[in-house]
Amino acid sequence: MYQPPDTVLRKLADLLINFALGSGKGVKPRDVIQLTVPDVAKPLYIHLLQSVLKAGAFPKVTLLPTGTEKLFFDLANDEQLTFFPAAFKKAEADLIDHHVSIIAEVNPKELSFVDPRKLFRTMDARRQMREWLNAKEQQGKFTWTLALWGTEAMAKEAGMTLKQYWHEIIVGCYLDAANPVQEWQRIQKEQGRLKRVLDAMKIRSVHVESERIDLTVGIGSNRKWLGGGGRNIPSFEIFVSPDWRMTEGTIAFNQPLYRYGNILKEVSLEFRKGKVIRATARKGQKVLDAMLERKNADKIGEFSLTDRRFSRITKFMANTLFDENIGGRFGNTHIALGRAYRDSFIGDMSQPTEVEWETMGYNESPEHTDIISTEDRTVTATMEDGKTKIIFKDGQFTV
Numbered sequence: 001m002y003q004p005p006d007t008v009l010r011k012l013a014d015l016l017i018n019f020a021l022g023s024g025k026g027v028k029p030r031d032v033i034q035l036t037v038p039d040v041a042k043p044l045y046i047h048l049l050q051s052v053l054k055a056g057a058f059p060k061v062t063l064l065p066t067g068t069e070k071l072f073f074d075l076a077n078d079e080q081l082t083f084f085p086a087a088f089k090k091a092e093a094d095l096i097d098h099h100v101s102i103i104a105e106v107n108p109k110e111l112s113f114v115d116p117r118k119l120f121r122t123m124d125a126r127r128q129m130r131e132w133l134n135a136k137e138q139q140g141k142f143t144w145t146l147a148l149w150g151t152e153a154m155a156k157e158a159g160m161t162l163k164q165y166w167h168e169i170i171v172g173c174y175l176d177a178a179n180p181v182q183e184w185q186r187i188q189k190e191q192g193r194l195k196r197v198l199d200a201m202k203i204r205s206v207h208v209e210s211e212r213i214d215l216t217v218g219i220g221s222n223r224k225w226l227g228g229g230g231r232n233i234p235s236f237e238i239f240v241s242p243d244w245r246m247t248e249g250t251i252a253f254n255q256p257l258y259r260y261g262n263i264l265k266e267v268s269l270e271f272r273k274g275k276v277i278r279a280t281a282r283k284g285q286k287v288l289d290a291m292l293e294r295k296n297a298d299k300i301g302e303f304s305l306t307d308r309r310f311s312r313i314t315k316f317m318a319n320t321l322f323d324e325n326i327g328g329r330f331g332n333t334h335i336a337l338g339r340a341y342r343d344s345f346i347g348d349m350s351q352p353t354e355v356e357w358e359t360m361g362y363n364e365s366p367e368h369t370d371i372i373s374t375e376d377r378t379v380t381a382t383m384e385d386g387k388t389k390i391i392f393k394d395g396q397f398t399v
Contacts, residue, residue, distance in 0.1 A: 001152065002163040003043060004170065011175045012147065012233075013047035017055060019181045020145035020230035021098040024188055029056030031097040038064045038104040041149035048100060060096060066106045073114045073122075081118065082125035093132035097142060103321060104149035108157055111261025116290040119260050124366050138342060138349035147173075147233045148321055157258075157318035165317070172234050172313040172322060187236065187310055191228040194238055194307075197399045198225045198391070203381045205246060206303070206391070208333060210377035212254075215271070217303045217335075218246020220361050222346045236311040236325045238397070239304035241340035243361030245274040247300050251335065255316065255323055255372040262287045267371055269337075274299055276337070291337070296365035302336035304370075305379065308395035320370055330376045330395035338367030 017033070018026035027033060033052050037045040045063065052059045073081075111119065136142035148169055155165035170176050174183040205218045220243025227238040252268040264284030269276050276298040281288045292298050304324070311327025326332050340362040342349050357364065379392035391399050 002161075002166060004166050006043075006047070008170055008175050009044050009047045010050075011180050012173065013044065013051040015173065015175070015180045015184065015233060016100050016145055016147055017048065017051035017057075019184055020147075020233050021100065021143050023143055023229045023231075024185070027052070027055050027057045027098055031055075031057040032060055032095055033057050034060045034062070034092075034096040034099040036062045036064065036099065036101045038066050038102060038106075038149065040066050040106055040151060041102050041104045044102060044149055066104065067110070070110050070114065073111065073118055076122075078121070081122050084125045084128065086128065089129045090132060093129060093136065099133070099142075099144040101144070101146050102149050103146060103319065104151055105154050105319070106151050107153055108258055108318065109261055109263070114261060116260050116262075116287050120290070120294060120366070127366050134342075143230065145230055145233055146321055148317075148319060154318055158316055160315070168313065168315055168317060168322070172311070172325075174312070184230075184233075188228040190310070191236075191238060194397055194399070195225045195227060198238070201381060201389070201391075201399070202384045203391075204384050205382045207380045207382070208251070208377055209380070210373075210375040212252035212268075212375060213250070213333075213373065213377055215249040215251045216247070217300065218243045218361075219303075220246065222360060223344050224346050226341060226344055232321060232325075234311070234313065234322065234325050236313075236327065237304045237306045237334075239302050239341075241301060241342070241344035241362060242303050244299040244301070244340070244363040245361050247271040247274045251373065253334075253371045253373045254375055255326075255332075256318070257284075257369070257371055258318055258320065259284075259291070259369055260287060264288055269371075271300070291367060291369060294338070294365065294367045296363050297338045297367035297369075299337070299363045299365070300335050301338050301340040301363045301365065301368060302334075302370070304332075304334045304336075305392050305397070306331045306333075307392075307397050320372075324370045324372055326372070326374060328374055328395075330374055331392075332372050332374045333377060333379070334370045334372040336368050336370045338365035338369060339363060 150165045155162045174180045208215045250270045257264040266282035270278040308327040308331040313326045314328045381391045
């Protein structure tokens, strides 16, 4: 079975620990780093551990046994599904400064025969941990990143050999460069320029138009555009959490979506007054319907654009981490149904009350699902003064 050389794994570990964490600045001595790594990715874990120790930080390790999730959901009763050791997890949330999570699917369809509502009960029971960490992140006391370990099963889903699949990971993350961290610093600099330009435009709404998209997304006030900063490797997108109430129109997605052990294909959504009023999928309709039943999952939490000039990802990878960053001929547009990113707020995130977040149109939901289109499209911004300007065309930003 193919495994990338240690030189590549060493570069990936260094990129995650010394760039991605700390919002592009890396970790500091005495920081506590949670490493959550599936057992099949143990070769990468060894290099992550080395990078953490060399940085003078403290590793806290969880090795996940792969292939056991279905067993849990097959056998667990309701009490077991919703068990959450709150005191233990709160202490853990207080302890860690950063979190590296590695994705490695040995069977992407392992949960395909599990009732989605069963999955949601467990996810909702464990949501408090995410909320504690979100609060720390908003205070600038916690950062996180995700990365991908290629497996035979994931490569097969994407129509590649494992070696070909890893080649896409290596190229997509700039691990073929002499110094990947420098490459990501260069990308982050250009992302920073774009964010400053978009913020200065004071955009009220954007209109996305293509053969199968006619969608208006209201940005709302007191927003800033996000991107870079080490959240996810790779991450080429520029995105914003809009005012969900101002979403109108239709959007069809030409990229498959792997979610909750299922694959959804040809998803199409229609919005009216900010809510999904029609949702269809050629495959995966049951999962789509169940997802939209979750609290506020029928509202938008994120609008994103990826410039083809940033991303070297050109192939479908059967994994959202890479697929939402696909470049190719036209880059991509994706939206997320569900939870908004509150760090899109201009100002101190610790100040608004929950009522004020709601008043500003920041959607709050246990769901956050990205759905992707790579169609050629034109994105036109309308500013607060009523003027319009094309900001994205032919797969790249025009500002």
